[in-house]
Amino acid sequence: MTRVIGVVSGKGGVGKTTTVINLSAALMEFGKNVIAVDADVKMSGLGLQLGMYYFPVTLNDVLMDRGNIHEALYIHSSGLRIIPASLAVENVKVSRLNRVLKDPFLKDSIVFVDSPPGLEKNAISILKACPETLIVTTPEIPAITDAMKIISKSKKTKTKPIGIIVNMNRNRDSNQINVDEIESTCGLPVIGVIPEDRTIKKGIFIGIPSVLLNPYSPSSIAFKEIAARLIGENYIPPKFAFIKRFLGGFRK
Numbered sequence: 001m002t003r004v005i006g007v008v009s010g011k012g013g014v015g016k017t018t019t020v021i022n023l024s025a026a027l028m029e030f031g032k033n034v035i036a037v038d039a040d041v042k043m044s045g046l047g048l049q050l051g052m053y054y055f056p057v058t059l060n061d062v063l064m065d066r067g068n069i070h071e072a073l074y075i076h077s078s079g080l081r082i083i084p085a086s087l088a089v090e091n092v093k094v095s096r097l098n099r100v101l102k103d104p105f106l107k108d109s110i111v112f113v114d115s116p117p118g119l120e121k122n123a124i125s126i127l128k129a130c131p132e133t134l135i136v137t138t139p140e141i142p143a144i145t146d147a148m149k150i151i152s153k154s155k156k157t158k159t160k161p162i163g164i165i166v167n168m169n170r171n172r173d174s175n176q177i178n179v180d181e182i183e184s185t186c187g188l189p190v191i192g193v194i195p196e197d198r199t200i201k202k203g204i205f206i207g208i209p210s211v212l213l214n215p216y217s218p219s220s221i222a223f224k225e226i227a228a229r230l231i232g233e234n235y236i237p238p239k240f241a242f243i244k245r246f247l248g249g250f251r252k
Protein backbone atom coordinates (compact mmCIF):
# COMPACT_ATOMS: atom_id res chain seq x y z
CA MET A 1 0.00 0.00 0.00
CA THR A 2 1.25 3.48 -0.85
CA ARG A 3 1.06 6.18 1.81
CA VAL A 4 1.76 9.83 1.07
CA ILE A 5 2.20 11.85 4.25
CA GLY A 6 2.71 15.63 4.16
CA VAL A 7 4.77 17.08 6.97
CA VAL A 8 3.46 20.61 7.51
CA SER A 9 3.52 23.46 10.00
CA GLY A 10 2.09 26.90 10.52
CA LYS A 11 5.25 28.52 11.83
CA GLY A 12 8.60 28.13 10.10
CA GLY A 13 11.69 26.51 11.58
CA VAL A 14 9.82 24.14 13.89
CA GLY A 15 11.48 20.98 12.53
CA LYS A 16 9.58 19.70 9.46
CA THR A 17 12.68 18.83 7.44
CA THR A 18 14.31 17.24 10.50
CA THR A 19 11.13 15.20 11.02
CA VAL A 20 10.93 14.06 7.38
CA ILE A 21 14.57 12.94 7.40
CA ASN A 22 14.43 11.12 10.70
CA LEU A 23 11.03 9.45 10.32
CA SER A 24 12.13 8.29 6.85
CA ALA A 25 15.39 6.90 8.23
CA ALA A 26 13.63 5.24 11.17
CA LEU A 27 11.09 3.53 8.89
CA MET A 28 13.87 2.50 6.53
CA GLU A 29 15.52 0.81 9.52
CA PHE A 30 12.21 -0.95 10.21
CA GLY A 31 12.49 -2.41 6.71
CA LYS A 32 9.94 -0.16 5.00
CA ASN A 33 10.14 1.20 1.50
CA VAL A 34 10.46 4.95 2.14
CA ILE A 35 10.99 8.00 -0.04
CA ALA A 36 11.52 11.53 1.34
CA VAL A 37 10.32 14.23 -1.05
CA ASP A 38 11.35 17.88 -0.73
CA ALA A 39 8.34 19.90 -1.86
CA ASP A 40 9.69 23.10 -0.31
CA VAL A 41 10.70 24.12 -3.81
CA LYS A 42 11.60 27.72 -2.96
CA MET A 43 13.68 27.09 0.19
CA SER A 44 14.76 23.51 -0.26
CA GLY A 45 16.80 22.03 2.58
CA LEU A 46 16.28 18.28 2.61
CA GLY A 47 19.30 17.41 0.46
CA LEU A 48 21.47 19.98 2.22
CA GLN A 49 20.62 18.56 5.65
CA LEU A 50 21.86 15.20 4.33
CA GLY A 51 25.08 16.68 2.95
CA MET A 52 23.89 16.25 -0.66
CA TYR A 53 24.30 19.15 -3.06
CA TYR A 54 24.45 17.94 -6.65
CA PHE A 55 21.16 17.01 -8.27
CA PRO A 56 21.04 17.12 -12.10
CA VAL A 57 17.26 16.44 -12.01
CA THR A 58 15.01 17.57 -9.16
CA LEU A 59 11.35 17.66 -8.18
CA ASN A 60 11.24 21.10 -9.82
CA ASP A 61 12.06 19.47 -13.16
CA VAL A 62 9.42 16.79 -12.65
CA LEU A 63 6.81 19.43 -11.80
CA MET A 64 7.80 21.43 -14.89
CA ASP A 65 7.75 18.35 -17.17
CA ARG A 66 11.52 18.61 -17.72
CA GLY A 67 12.30 15.21 -16.22
CA ASN A 68 10.84 11.97 -14.91
CA ILE A 69 10.36 11.11 -11.28
CA HIS A 70 12.76 8.15 -11.39
CA GLU A 71 15.49 10.51 -12.68
CA ALA A 72 14.97 12.74 -9.62
CA LEU A 73 15.52 9.94 -7.09
CA TYR A 74 18.86 9.91 -5.24
CA ILE A 75 20.19 7.49 -2.67
CA HIS A 76 22.00 8.83 0.39
CA SER A 77 25.01 6.91 1.70
CA SER A 78 22.76 5.57 4.48
CA GLY A 79 20.45 4.04 1.89
CA LEU A 80 17.79 6.70 2.40
CA ARG A 81 15.99 7.53 -0.86
CA ILE A 82 15.17 11.16 -1.53
CA ILE A 83 13.60 13.29 -4.23
CA PRO A 84 15.15 16.72 -3.68
CA ALA A 85 14.03 20.16 -4.82
CA SER A 86 16.31 22.47 -6.73
CA LEU A 87 18.64 24.80 -4.85
CA ALA A 88 18.00 27.44 -7.53
CA VAL A 89 15.25 30.02 -7.05
CA GLU A 90 12.56 29.56 -9.67
CA ASN A 91 8.81 29.71 -10.04
CA VAL A 92 7.44 26.19 -10.03
CA LYS A 93 3.83 25.05 -10.24
CA VAL A 94 3.45 22.92 -7.12
CA SER A 95 -0.22 22.44 -8.07
CA ARG A 96 1.05 19.57 -10.26
CA LEU A 97 2.39 17.76 -7.18
CA ASN A 98 -0.90 15.92 -6.80
CA ARG A 99 -0.35 14.24 -10.16
CA VAL A 100 3.37 13.59 -9.53
CA LEU A 101 2.70 11.87 -6.20
CA LYS A 102 0.31 9.47 -7.91
CA ASP A 103 3.09 8.20 -10.20
CA PRO A 104 3.28 4.35 -10.18
CA PHE A 105 7.00 4.76 -9.40
CA LEU A 106 5.99 5.56 -5.79
CA LYS A 107 3.74 2.51 -5.50
CA ASP A 108 4.01 0.55 -2.24
CA SER A 109 6.21 3.21 -0.61
CA ILE A 110 5.73 5.41 2.40
CA VAL A 111 6.33 8.89 0.99
CA PHE A 112 7.06 11.79 3.34
CA VAL A 113 6.57 15.19 1.75
CA ASP A 114 8.47 18.12 3.25
CA SER A 115 6.49 21.35 3.03
CA PRO A 116 7.20 25.06 3.35
CA PRO A 117 5.58 26.57 6.45
CA GLY A 118 2.36 28.56 6.56
CA LEU A 119 -0.59 28.93 4.29
CA GLU A 120 0.95 30.24 1.10
CA LYS A 121 -0.06 28.72 -2.23
CA ASN A 122 2.60 26.00 -2.38
CA ALA A 123 1.86 24.81 1.14
CA ILE A 124 -1.85 24.54 0.29
CA SER A 125 -1.00 22.55 -2.86
CA ILE A 126 0.89 20.12 -0.63
CA LEU A 127 -2.12 19.77 1.69
CA LYS A 128 -4.23 18.99 -1.36
CA ALA A 129 -1.72 16.48 -2.73
CA CYS A 130 -1.20 14.48 0.48
CA PRO A 131 -3.94 12.13 1.71
CA GLU A 132 -2.40 12.27 5.21
CA THR A 133 -0.57 15.00 7.13
CA LEU A 134 1.54 15.33 10.24
CA ILE A 135 1.55 18.75 11.86
CA VAL A 136 4.82 19.82 13.49
CA THR A 137 4.92 22.48 16.19
CA THR A 138 7.10 23.58 19.06
CA PRO A 139 5.45 23.84 22.48
CA GLU A 140 5.09 27.62 22.33
CA ILE A 141 1.98 29.74 21.84
CA PRO A 142 2.92 31.37 18.48
CA ALA A 143 3.76 28.02 16.88
CA ILE A 144 0.64 26.34 18.27
CA THR A 145 -1.57 29.22 17.12
CA ASP A 146 -0.15 28.85 13.61
CA ALA A 147 -0.57 25.06 13.81
CA MET A 148 -4.28 25.61 14.55
CA LYS A 149 -4.57 27.65 11.35
CA ILE A 150 -3.05 24.90 9.22
CA ILE A 151 -5.21 22.25 10.90
CA SER A 152 -8.30 24.32 10.18
CA LYS A 153 -7.21 24.78 6.55
CA SER A 154 -6.45 21.08 6.16
CA LYS A 155 -10.01 20.25 7.22
CA LYS A 156 -11.15 22.08 4.10
CA THR A 157 -9.00 19.87 1.88
CA LYS A 158 -9.21 16.09 1.54
CA THR A 159 -6.13 15.47 3.69
CA LYS A 160 -6.48 13.58 6.94
CA PRO A 161 -4.37 15.07 9.74
CA ILE A 162 -2.87 12.08 11.56
CA GLY A 163 -1.69 14.07 14.55
CA ILE A 164 0.71 16.59 15.98
CA ILE A 165 4.43 16.20 16.59
CA VAL A 166 5.73 18.48 19.32
CA ASN A 167 9.37 19.22 18.59
CA MET A 168 12.21 20.85 20.54
CA ASN A 169 10.60 20.04 23.86
CA ARG A 170 12.65 20.96 26.91
CA ASN A 171 12.20 18.90 30.05
CA ARG A 172 11.13 20.77 33.14
CA ASP A 173 10.61 24.04 31.26
CA SER A 174 7.48 25.57 32.78
CA ASN A 175 7.31 28.15 29.98
CA GLN A 176 6.09 25.54 27.52
CA ILE A 177 2.54 24.48 26.69
CA ASN A 178 1.93 20.88 27.77
CA VAL A 179 0.67 18.03 25.60
CA ASP A 180 -2.87 18.00 27.06
CA GLU A 181 -3.27 21.70 26.35
CA ILE A 182 -1.94 21.30 22.80
CA GLU A 183 -4.35 18.42 22.14
CA SER A 184 -7.38 20.25 23.49
CA THR A 185 -6.51 23.50 21.70
CA CYS A 186 -5.81 21.87 18.35
CA GLY A 187 -8.40 19.08 18.55
CA LEU A 188 -5.88 16.49 17.38
CA PRO A 189 -3.80 13.88 19.22
CA VAL A 190 -0.12 14.52 19.88
CA ILE A 191 1.52 11.43 18.41
CA GLY A 192 4.99 12.16 19.70
CA VAL A 193 7.20 14.61 21.56
CA ILE A 194 10.76 15.14 20.32
CA PRO A 195 13.12 16.62 22.87
CA GLU A 196 15.55 19.38 22.03
CA ASP A 197 18.70 17.43 21.32
CA ARG A 198 22.20 18.38 20.15
CA THR A 199 22.40 15.12 18.17
CA ILE A 200 20.10 16.65 15.54
CA LYS A 201 22.44 19.54 14.74
CA LYS A 202 25.38 17.12 14.74
CA GLY A 203 23.53 14.95 12.21
CA ILE A 204 23.03 17.96 9.93
CA PHE A 205 26.66 18.98 10.29
CA ILE A 206 27.86 15.50 9.30
CA GLY A 207 25.05 14.94 6.77
CA ILE A 208 23.64 11.80 8.37
CA PRO A 209 20.10 11.38 9.80
CA SER A 210 20.52 11.72 13.56
CA VAL A 211 18.49 8.53 14.19
CA LEU A 212 21.26 6.65 12.38
CA LEU A 213 24.13 8.72 13.75
CA ASN A 214 23.13 8.13 17.36
CA PRO A 215 20.27 5.62 17.60
CA TYR A 216 20.22 5.89 21.39
CA SER A 217 19.83 9.65 21.75
CA PRO A 218 16.53 10.86 23.27
CA SER A 219 15.38 12.41 19.97
CA SER A 220 16.24 9.24 18.01
CA ILE A 221 14.20 7.11 20.38
CA ALA A 222 11.29 9.58 20.10
CA PHE A 223 11.44 9.53 16.28
CA LYS A 224 11.47 5.73 16.26
CA GLU A 225 8.45 5.63 18.57
CA ILE A 226 6.53 7.90 16.19
CA ALA A 227 7.68 5.93 13.14
CA ALA A 228 6.47 2.68 14.73
CA ARG A 229 3.16 4.29 15.65
CA LEU A 230 2.63 5.41 12.07
CA ILE A 231 2.76 1.81 10.88
CA GLY A 232 0.75 0.45 13.80
CA GLU A 233 3.72 -1.13 15.53
CA ASN A 234 5.23 -0.70 18.94
CA TYR A 235 8.85 0.36 19.35
CA ILE A 236 10.44 -0.73 22.59
CA PRO A 237 13.53 1.40 23.25
CA PRO A 238 16.65 -0.65 24.00
CA LYS A 239 17.36 -1.25 27.65
CA PHE A 240 20.02 1.00 29.13
CA ALA A 241 19.90 3.24 26.05
CA PHE A 242 21.44 6.06 28.05
CA ILE A 243 24.47 3.90 28.94
CA LYS A 244 24.91 2.81 25.31
CA ARG A 245 24.71 6.47 24.33
CA PHE A 246 27.54 7.40 26.65
CA LEU A 247 29.62 4.36 25.73
CA GLY A 248 29.80 5.71 22.21
CA GLY A 249 26.76 3.97 20.81
CA PHE A 250 27.03 5.54 17.39
CA ARG A 251 25.37 3.27 14.85
CA LYS A 252 24.07 -0.14 15.76
Ligand SMILES: Nc1ncnc2c1ncn2[C@@H]1O[C@H](COP(=O)(O)OP(=O)(O)OP(=O)(O)O)[C@@H](O)[C@H]1O
Binding pocket: 009, 011, 012, 013, 014, 015, 016, 017, 018, 019, 040, 045, 115, 116, 117, 167, 168, 169, 194, 195, 196, 197, 198, 200, 201, 204, 219
Ligand atom coordinates in the same frame (compact mmCIF):
# COMPACT_ATOMS: atom_id res chain seq x y z
N1 LIG B 1 14.61 18.44 18.34
C1 LIG B 1 15.53 19.34 17.96
N2 LIG B 1 16.56 19.64 18.80
C2 LIG B 1 17.50 20.55 18.43
N3 LIG B 1 17.50 21.20 17.25
C3 LIG B 1 16.50 20.93 16.39
C4 LIG B 1 15.47 19.99 16.68
N4 LIG B 1 14.63 19.93 15.63
C5 LIG B 1 15.11 20.78 14.72
N5 LIG B 1 16.21 21.40 15.16
C6 LIG B 1 17.00 22.44 14.47
O1 LIG B 1 16.11 23.52 14.19
C7 LIG B 1 16.41 24.08 12.92
C8 LIG B 1 15.16 24.09 12.05
O2 LIG B 1 14.82 22.75 11.76
P1 LIG B 1 14.18 22.36 10.34
O3 LIG B 1 15.00 22.88 9.23
O4 LIG B 1 13.90 20.91 10.39
O5 LIG B 1 12.81 23.19 10.44
P2 LIG B 1 11.73 23.41 9.30
O6 LIG B 1 10.40 23.40 9.96
O7 LIG B 1 11.94 22.45 8.20
O8 LIG B 1 12.10 24.88 8.81
P3 LIG B 1 11.46 25.66 7.55
O9 LIG B 1 10.08 26.07 7.97
O10 LIG B 1 12.39 26.81 7.37
O11 LIG B 1 11.45 24.70 6.41
C9 LIG B 1 17.56 23.28 12.33
O12 LIG B 1 18.75 23.96 12.58
C10 LIG B 1 17.51 21.97 13.13
O13 LIG B 1 18.79 21.45 13.29
Ligand SMILES: [Mg+2]
Binding pocket: 016, 017, 018, 040, 045, 114, 115
Ligand atom coordinates in the same frame (compact mmCIF):
# COMPACT_ATOMS: atom_id res chain seq x y z
MG1 LIG C 1 12.23 22.79 6.15
